[in-house]
Amino acid sequence: MYSKLALLSLKNLKFNFFRIFFIFLGLISISVILYFFLALSLGIKKNLIDQYLETIPVNEIIVTRKNFMLNVPLLKNFSFSGSSDITQEIISKISEIKGVKKIYPVQNISFPVSIYIDLFGYNFQSDLAISGIPSELLEEDHIKLKGEFKYELTDNPQTPIPALVSYSIIDLYNSNFAEANKLPKLSYEAIIGRHFTLVFGYSSFGAIKKMQRIRCKIVGLSKRAELLGLTIPIETVDKLNKWFDDKYESKYSTLYIKTDKISDIIPITNQIKNLGLNAYSLQEIVDKINTVSFGIISLVIIVLSSISIAVIFNIFNYYLTHLKSQETEIRILKLIGFSNNNIRFIYLCQSLIISIFSAIFSIIITRILIYYLDNFISKKLFEFTNIKLSLFFLTYNIDILVFSASVIITVFTVFSALKQIKLN
Amino acid sequence: MIEIIDCSKSYENIVLNNVSLKIKDKSFIILKGLSGVGKSTLLNIIAGIVKPDSGIVKVNNIEITELSDSALAKFRNANISYIRQTQGLVHWLNIRDNLELPFYIDAQDMEKSAIKKMIDSISEQFGITNILKKYPEKISGGQYQRAAIASSIIKSQNIILADEPTNNLDKNNIKILMDIFKKYKSKKTIIIVSHIDIFDELADEILLIENGKIQNV
Ligand SMILES: Nc1ncnc2c1ncn2[C@@H]1O[C@H](COP(=O)(O)OP(=O)(O)OP(=O)(O)O)[C@@H](O)[C@H]1O
Ligand SMILES: [Mg+2]
Numbered sequence: 001m002y003s004k005l006a007l008l009s010l011k012n013l014k015f016n017f018f019r020i021f022f023i024f025l026g027l028i029s030i031s032v033i034l035y036f037f038l039a040l041s042l043g044i045k046k047n048l049i050d051q052y053l054e055t056i057p058v059n060e061i062i063v064t065r066k067n068f069m070l071n072v073p074l075l076k077n078f079s080f081s082g083s084s085d086i087t088q089e090i091i092s093k094i095s096e097i098k099g100v101k102k103i104y105p106v107q108n109i110s111f112p113v114s115i116y117i118d119l120f121g122y123n124f125q126s127d128l129a130i131s132g133i134p135s136e137l138l139e140e141d142h143i144k145l146k147g148e149f150k151y152e153l154t155d156n157p158q159t160p161i162p163a164l165v166s167y168s169i170i171d172l173y174n175s176n177f178a179e180a181n182k183l184p185k186l187s188y189e190a191i192i193g194r195h196f197t198l199v200f201g202y203s204s205f206g207a208i209k210k211m212q213r214i215r216c217k218i219v220g221l222s223k224r225a226e227l228l229g230l231t232i233p234i235e236t237v238d239k240l241n242k243w244f245d246d247k248y249e250s251k252y253s254t255l256y257i258k259t260d261k262i263s264d265i266i267p268i269t270n271q272i273k274n275l276g277l278n279a280y281s282l283q284e285i286v287d288k289i290n291t292v293s294f295g296i297i298s299l300v301i302i303v304l305s306s307i308s309i310a311v312i313f314n315i316f317n318y319y320l321t322h323l324k325s326q327e328t329e330i331r332i333l334k335l336i337g338f339s340n341n342n343i344r345f346i347y348l349c350q351s352l353i354i355s356i357f358s359a360i361f362s363i364i365i366t367r368i369l370i371y372y373l374d375n376f377i378s379k380k381l382f383e384f385t386n387i388k389l390s391l392f393f394l395t396y397n398i399d400i401l402v403f404s405a406s407v408i409i410t411v412f413t414v415f416s417a418l419k420q421i422k423l424n
Numbered sequence: 425m426i427e428i429i430d431c432s433k434s435y436e437n438i439v440l441n442n443v444s445l446k447i448k449d450k451s452f453i454i455l456k457g458l459s460g461v462g463k464s465t466l467l468n469i470i471a472g473i474v475k476p477d478s479g480i481v482k483v484n485n486i487e488i489t490e491l492s493d494s495a496l497a498k499f500r501n502a503n504i505s506y507i508r509q510t511q512g513l514v515h516w517l518n519i520r521d522n523l524e525l526p527f528y529i530d531a532q533d534m535e536k537s538a539i540k541k542m543i544d545s546i547s548e549q550f551g552i553t554n555i556l557k558k559y560p561e562k563i564s565g566g567q568y569q570r571a572a573i574a575s576s577i578i579k580s581q582n583i584i585l586a587d588e589p590t591n592n593l594d595k596n597n598i599k600i601l602m603d604i605f606k607k608y609k610s611k612k613t614i615i616i617v618s619h620i621d622i623f624d625e626l627a628d629e630i631l632l633i634e635n636g637k638i639q640n641v
Contacts, residue, residue, distance in 0.1 A: 004528045005528065005529075008528060011516065011521065015516035015559075328515075329514045332513070333525075334473065334500075335471065337497050337501020337504075337526065339493050339496075339497035339498070339529075341494060342497070
């Protein structure tokens with residue numbers, strides 16, 4: 001019997017196709033808008049924010065020196081700049097802050113260093129920056145090390161210093177240097193295991209007071225490595241700094257601080273700032289992004305829901321007119337022996353058919369639209385910035401969400417319209 | 425047996441005032457009265473479409489004034505053929521579907537071939553075989569009325585309520601209708617509202633509604 005009633009709703013739909021077609025269009029328009037914005041906002045979150053989060057762990061505070069500069073415009077040539085160094089004393093102060101779990105310092109070589117590179121028969125020499133980080137920091141880091149290569153010092157003075165390079169230095173070499181000098185490009189793996197000679201105390205401007213040649217070996221790539229230089233064990237950096245300057249006292253350029261709990265990050269960051277240092281955390285950035293994106297999302301939701309309410313109201317009115325035009329028919333159906341529930345079933349079934357079709361239709365349309373749009377945008381983006389990025393994120397969950405929203409909204413709307421019709 | 429006990433119904437003014445009436449099974453009744461006296465209202469009360477403000481209506485000993493909507497619907501589908509005064513067809517269904525409509529809500533599905541046989545024979549009887557595929561708005565007034573009557577009586581229920589069935593019908597069609605009523609006389613309970621006298625010869629009783637009361641003529 002219910003299949004026969006469903007057949008009746010189909011016949012009614014067929015007869016009133018044009019009127020219902022507009023309901024169909026209205027439904028498709030909200031579904032498409034909903035789908036589009038969901039895929040876009042998820043895409044932005046997933047492809048921009050999450051990728052950013054991947055580089056640095058969230059439960060980490062980064063502390064750097066505060067550089068200051070004093071310019072007195074009236075007194076020409078009088079300018080004073082400096083930085084408050086991070087000393088051992090400051091580290092112990094920070095470690096006393098409650099919630100701090102571990103501190104990893106970064107120390108820089110504080111005198112000129114050159115590197116001799118012999119690559120594909122091409123010899124050149126260049127100044128470079130060298131920083132030192134403790135090996136424990138790498139344990140929970142995104143690092144690429146190959147098999148036997150270890151970021152570890154041995155007592156044997158003959159073994160070269162293990163060094164890490166950043167991914168970006170390889171990218172830079174490939175896109176600029178190799179291209180210009182017609183050299184083969186390097187893959188990330190290919191750099192691992194290469195040896196270079198470092199000349200400590202020597203720069204392009206000539207030797208300073210002491211000079212020392214040491215071999216180094218690239219053992220891996222790390223996101224923590226010096227962007228345009230080498231990163232070696234911090235103990236070596238400290239030793240070399242002391243070799244160059246007898247009076248050198250250990251000081252650090254950056255500290256990575258791990259906390260016990262993520263919730264501690266912001267208060268600890270503020271306490272460190274009070275010590276006169278720069279401190280920031282990804283948590284802070286994430287919080288800011290969240291505040292901003294929350295604002296944007298609420299705005300979008302307000303706009304979307306007012307559009308939806310307008311459309312739903314229209315659908316309601318449209319369907320009500322559709323029902324009102326059939327009041328005589330409804331009376332005939334009642335005379336024949338259709339109960340109120342039978343009649344409601346016919347029209348609810350009809351709304352179900354409309355909403356299912358429009359939902360499927362909108363999902364297909366939007367998926368095709370997004371596919372071409374995304375291809376187009378990422379192509380353009382890649383042409384201009386060399387960044388491969390997708391702006392949209394498609395998952396079956398959105399399909400399910402849009403589908404059920406469409407069905408529930410329509411059935412609910414038709415149900416309310418049915419309530420307006422006198423069945424007795 | 426149809427029993428109406430102390431029924432009253434009023435809209436803006438009183439239509440039926442404390443009316444009581446007994447109609448025996450298989451009797452042929454004709455209802456008369458001026459326009460607007462409440463003839464259709466009385467039929468609607470018997471069919472359970474309109475609830476009286478007070479009083480009891482019993483059909484076959486079932487108190488239909490107490491039935492729920494779905495029970496009432498079942499009762500109507502099983503017991504009453506209602507020929508409407510105007511607009512007897514569902515305009516979004518073609519004539520064949522209109523004829524089939526009473527079978528849509530049967531709890532146990534009738535066989536398709538049996539339904540088809542019934543549709544074929546009744547449409548032949550009413551001369552509407554060639555318009556079965558058409559929609560109601562595409563046929564003439566006489567065809568419409570014949571199709572509407574056919575769809576009302578196709579299920580052959582035991583009570584036939586007919587509200588001005590001769591509307592829109594010419595002499596030939598009135599004769600077809602006459603033959604039908606002759607055929608059913610003494611087999612079914614028939615109540616006809618008619619302002620013409622053509623059915624009077626078949627009537628067991630002619631009732632007149634006047635000032636909210638029913639009188640025997
Ligand atoms: N649903 C309604 N709402 C308000 N008033 C109604 C309703 N149905 C009927 N009436 C009124 O009740 C009275 C009786 O109506 P009814 O249709 O029963 O008359 P009738 O005898 O069938 O007339 P006719 O011969 O013209 O068909 C009329 O005054 C009519 O206006
Ligand atoms: Mg009437």
